[in-house]
Amino acid sequence: MPHPSYVHGASAIPLIGLPIGRYFADACRRYADRPALIVPYQHVRWTYAELAEQVDRLACSLIRLGLQPGERVGIWSQNNSEWVLAQFATARAGLVLVNINPAYRRAELEYALNKVGCAALIVSPGFKSSDYLDMLYDLAPEWKNGTPGRLSSARLPSVRLVIRLGDSTSRGMLNFSALLTGPADGEREALETLNERIQFDDPVNIQFTSGTTGSPKGATLSHHNILNNGFFVAEAMRLTADDRLCIPVPLYHCFGMVLGNLACLTHGAAMVYPSEGFDPLAVLETVERERCTALHGVPTMFIGILDHPEFDEYDLASLRTGIMAGSPCPTEVMRRVVDDMHMREVTIVYGMTETSPGSFQSQTDTPEARRVSTVGLVHPHVEVKIVDGDGGIVPRGETGELLTRGYSVMLGYWGDEAKTREAIDVAGWMHTGDLAVIDDEGYCTIVGRVKDMVIRGGENIYPREIEEFLYRHPAVQDVQVIGVPDARLGEELCAWIKLRPAQTISEDDIRDFCRGQIAHYKIPRYIEFVDSFPMTITGKIQKYMMRDAMKEKLGLDG
Structure with missing residues (x-):
């Protein structure tokens, strides 16, 4: 077969073989006089x-x-x-x-x-x-x-x-x-x-997944899982003890406590909390005042910062890097982050709570075309393969489900062996439920969720592709595309669109924008203009809630 969609992160840097407590004590002695934690609203330095x-x-x-x-x-x-x-x-x-x-x-x-x-x-x-x-x-x-x-x-x-x-x-x-x-x-x-x-293989953290069906599952993570992930995430950002990382993402989630706190600890950087919960103005004020060099956020957070009416009043020139993760990043948003926020070395991280969380990450010198269209290369010491519905590895360039294996895979779901076996197979592969493509150079593109793929009249449609296209419309600030039931075609496309301030356009304007640019079957049948999207506290869009809302509004079954 052609080159298979399998990659592994070979690395000369060994994994850390210590529990977090011992590593923490060593790191604090090593960086004793360096700033560790800055929380301005609590007067903590x-x-x-x-x-x-x-x-x-x-x-x-x-x-x-x-x-x-x-x-x-x-x-x-x-x-x-x-x-x-x-x-x-x-x-x-x-x-x-x-x-x-x-x-x-x-x-x-x-x-x-x-x-x-x-x-x-x-x-x-x-x-x-x-x-x-x-x-x-x-x-x-x-x-x-x-x-x-x-x-x-x-x-x-x-x-x-x-x-x-x-x-x-x-x-x-x-x-x-x-x-x-x-x-x-x-x-x-x-x-x-x-x-x-x-x-180091002992459990140290349990995080509840925000699953769309059933009760949340407690992903159980070891010292080895999250300490190493924090270290290698920081390596990709090239963090040093001279960096100050602004962390507006929730600490209760892997983004804050691993990609934020543990990334800083492993490299002696300072953790900076701008506010108790996300506040775009507090981020702007804190980055300027504390001269933060790095900033984390999900795309909706970056959109909120960029579109804040006082954005131009703040000096963000100290910024260099950071992470955008949590959901796919619109290309136009990434370009504004690089150009307008000076984050020329911003990285993208792909992962999930069950994998500690990062599996792929772009580098600080990843070419712009790759940075805005992919989630980068596989992490050190991690394996990934892309498989079809029968579990066979697909050739490079073909779409399938992303499976990952290595030090980062969770110990399991606490007290739920059956759900653990559903997620992690006998060979140790974590089934992510994400659709992805790996190209010939090893770069990974996330196409969507297995359950989010829309099958319209036999055509497989990936919402991410349509979202990226609609972001190009000058009046569109944010957009999410879902599938809704259709008696004739099985599913039809529906786009939820959030417009920029003071913009007014119609459904027909959106469809006219699509015609001649994308295939007819990819043009959304239903268009809903909204002020916001249902999302988790970590900024992940809850598409199942959008589907339920549209089914009720349109009187659709299935």
């Missing part, structure tokens, strides 16, 4: 030596409270300095950090805590319109009369310890700040002894 001291104080307190290696500790909070302390302190203490989505409500929180059996929960009082404490007391009213550290409740039976952020006190809960006092005699030595016993 810590060097790596100061970060290490805070982390070890928290780790010693968690052990003193009776938490045992391997137990799960949930964190339900927006971005802040406490989040990063919890990330590294739990790793130092041999605990498993469980990331709770800040958008979760009562039922989702109850499910997550019980699914993995959290023994402790670190919680913010609230975020945006969510009152977290109120939701917790509603689920566990017994805590109001409980003893801190020895809680019990009918609906959250595994949780015995709740640690709240902020200066106020809450019944049954301990205060986070109280756990940052100096360790007692012998506790530091005991912490170091414990760190010698932790293995």
Whole structure:
């Protein structure tokens, strides 16, 4: 057969064979006097030596409270300095950090805590319109009369310890700040002894996937998974201890805690949090004031920054690199990021939570044509193959499902062997569900999701191709294309379009723009002008919600 669609990331740089806690301590000594964490809205400016001291104080307190290696500790909070302390302190203490989505409500929180059996929960009082404490007391009213550290409740039976952020006190809960006092005699030595016993293949983090059907699954990641991924992501960006990375993406997701925090740790760069949640103006202000050299974001975030009315008032010349990931990047948006935001070395990362997350990444010197049309080359120490519906490897240039294998593949879904076996086959390949093409030079293009591919009258249509074309219309700010049921053709195309401010065009204008430029069967039958798209807190578009909305609006079955 022609050259097969199989690539592997050969590398002279070995994988890191240490658990995160030991690596963290070494890195903090190596970069002791360098800036580590900058959180302007909390007045936090810590060097790596100061970060290490805070982390070890928290780790010693968690052990003193009776938490045992391997137990799960949930964190339900927006971005802040406490989040990063919890990330590294739990790793130092041999605990498993469980990331709770800040958008979760009562039922989702109850499910997550019980699914993995959290023994402790670190919680913010609230975020945006969510009152977290109120939701917790509603689920566990017994805590109001409980003893801190020895809680019990009918609906959250595994949780015995709740640690709240902020200066106020809450019944049954301990205060986070109280756990940052100096360790007692012998506790530091005991912490170091414990760190010698932790293995790099031990679980260190559980992240719940935002799946479109059924209950979320807890992707269980090891020290080896995420520490190495953070390192090699930073290598591709050429991060150094002179860099300052602005991190407006959520820490509860791999983008923030791995591609952000761990990438910085492994190279001595500074982590900079501009705000508790994404705020384009805060990003602009922080990049200028802190002279950030790198910036992370999903495409919708970059669009929000570029289109902010005060964009031209800020000096972003310090920017050099960063990552755009989370969903496919429109070509025009990438060009504006490079030209208008000075991010000439910005990289694209492709991956998923279950692969820690990165599998492909462009380099800082990837040619522009490749950077705007592909997700780069396979990561070091990672294998990828593209297969057809029967599992056979397809030739280069053909479309199929992307499978990946290597150090980055998760340990499995917590407490769900059946779902794990569905995702990871007997040969160790993670089935991503993404449609992709690998060209003769090894560059990968993500075409779409297997489930998002539209089959119209026997023609396979990839929404990404149509989205890229519609982005060229000067009035279009953002666009998403989906398939909806059709009695005659099986499926028809529907485009949701967000217009630029002060722009007014019609459905016929869009269709006229398409005619003669793309095949007739790729011209959307349905066009919906919208103000926003349904999306997860990490900026991923939820196309299944768009499909459901259109089926209801149009009275379609199937």
